[in-house]
Amino acid sequence: MLRFLVRRSLGALVILFLLSIVTFLLFFGMPRDPALLMCGKTCTPANLENLHHVLGLDKSIPEQYGIFLHNLVLGSNDFAQGPCPAPCFGYSYHTNEQVWGTLVDRLPTTLSLTLGGAVCFLIIGLGTGLMAAWKRGTLIDKTFTAGAMVISSMQIYFLGPLALAILVYQTHLFDKPAYNELTEDPAAWFAGLILPWVVLSTIFASQYTRMARSSMIEQLQEEHVRTARAKGMSRRYVFFRYAWRGSLIPIVTIFGIDLGSLLGGAIITEYTFGLPGLGRLAVEAVSFSDLPLLLGVMLFSATMILLCNIVVDAAYAFIDPRVRLA
Numbered sequence: 001m002l003r004f005l006v007r008r009s010l011g012a013l014v015i016l017f018l019l020s021i022v023t024f025l026l027f028f029g030m031p032r033d034p035a036l037l038m039c040g041k042t043c044t045p046a047n048l049e050n051l052h053h054v055l056g057l058d059k060s061i062p063e064q065y066g067i068f069l070h071n072l073v074l075g076s077n078d079f080a081q082g083p084c085p086a087p088c089f090g091y092s093y094h095t096n097e098q099v100w101g102t103l104v105d106r107l108p109t110t111l112s113l114t115l116g117g118a119v120c121f122l123i124i125g126l127g128t129g130l131m132a133a134w135k136r137g138t139l140i141d142k143t144f145t146a147g148a149m150v151i152s153s154m155q156i157y158f159l160g161p162l163a164l165a166i167l168v169y170q171t172h173l174f175d176k177p178a179y180n181e182l183t184e185d186p187a188a189w190f191a192g193l194i195l196p197w198v199v200l201s202t203i204f205a206s207q208y209t210r211m212a213r214s215s216m217i218e219q220l221q222e223e224h225v226r227t228a229r230a231k232g233m234s235r236r237y238v239f240f241r242y243a244w245r246g247s248l249i250p251i252v253t254i255f256g257i258d259l260g261s262l263l264g265g266a267i268i269t270e271y272t273f274g275l276p277g278l279g280r281l282a283v284e285a286v287s288f289s290d291l292p293l294l295l296g297v298m299l300f301s302a303t304m305i306l307l308c309n310i311v312v313d314a315a316y317a318f319i320d321p322r323v324r325l326a
Contacts, residue, residue: 005314012306016299023298024065027291034093034289054080055093068295089299090292094284099296102281109179110277113200113269114262116193120201121208122255128205129212134239136217145213148206159199160272167195177273196273200266204258211254215247222246248319256312263308264301 035051036043052058056067068090070076075086081096089099132144167174174195180188219225220243228238267279278297285293 005310008310008313012303012310015306016302019302020068020295020299021065023295024061024068024291027289027294028061034291089296092293093290094288094293099292102293103278103296103300106276106278106281108181109275110263110266110270110279112179112182112189112193113196113266113275113277114259116197117200117204117262117266118255118259120197121204124201125205125208126212126251129209130216130244132209132213133216133220141213144209148209151202152206152210154203156199156203156268156272159202160196160269163195163199164273177275179275179277196269196275199272200269207254208251211251212247215250216243219243219246245319249316252312252315252319256308257305260305260308261301263304264297 035048035055035057039048039051049058056064059067071084071086071088071090073086075084075088077083079091081091081098084090084098087100089103091097092099092102095102128144128148132141135141164177168176175191177195178192180192182189216239220239222243225238225242225246228242229235233241264278266277267283269275270277270279271283278301281293282297282301284290285297
């Protein structure tokens, strides 16, 4: 297990390294000059040249990238704004604040949205999927399956504004979505996020309903499950003791990908409900051509996805004893 985790972690570092290079190259392929955006309308050539020097944009791309890697690992005291301890992504071109501090400030919002939504769509999706598999061929099965197909065709940018218009502004059944600190006011934290959780879980739950149903039906056809039934074990016992555990592998795989992606920033959800999370921060970084902030969000998001995938792969051996980590 340890050897597997070390190997996967080293592979993840290589992927992050390559991703940072690609992001650097894409940034310098943009037609906009970040120094010109910061300089303003009354910018003079002398001020623009000074900004290029202060931001390090007068150096070659390999030099800038080397400085970025050095600062990320060891930190730096060379910034005009002050020292930047590792992991140092530098200072934002737009806000002039430390990128790492900005990421840490936005993380609780994304974390609350992701974990709450994940709990909701797992409970709804797996519950309806198992029920559909248990009642295969009945009206319940057809209803849940058809409902999942219809909902899966919808998107957050449609359901989000619709939910806001009906449930918040017309009927006032929900409070206007907002993020409040959990430690300061748990009730306000819950009330401000319940609508985004419901909408987010509605979109994702349909996928888990279909996956749980098909996976359970497939497991019920396995030889060890049919043998257990032939030995006289009850249908309920076989369903939850043998088939259920084997059906978790594809579900856990998808969950790891979804969770990592959401932890990296649920861009559309956060923008729809006005939540100041990492996804909204990524859009702001692109809008202002803010390379340090963009690199920080990209690498943090990629780290979350890779970390969740490593945990999922390691969990296979515990879910199914037939799986061995080579």
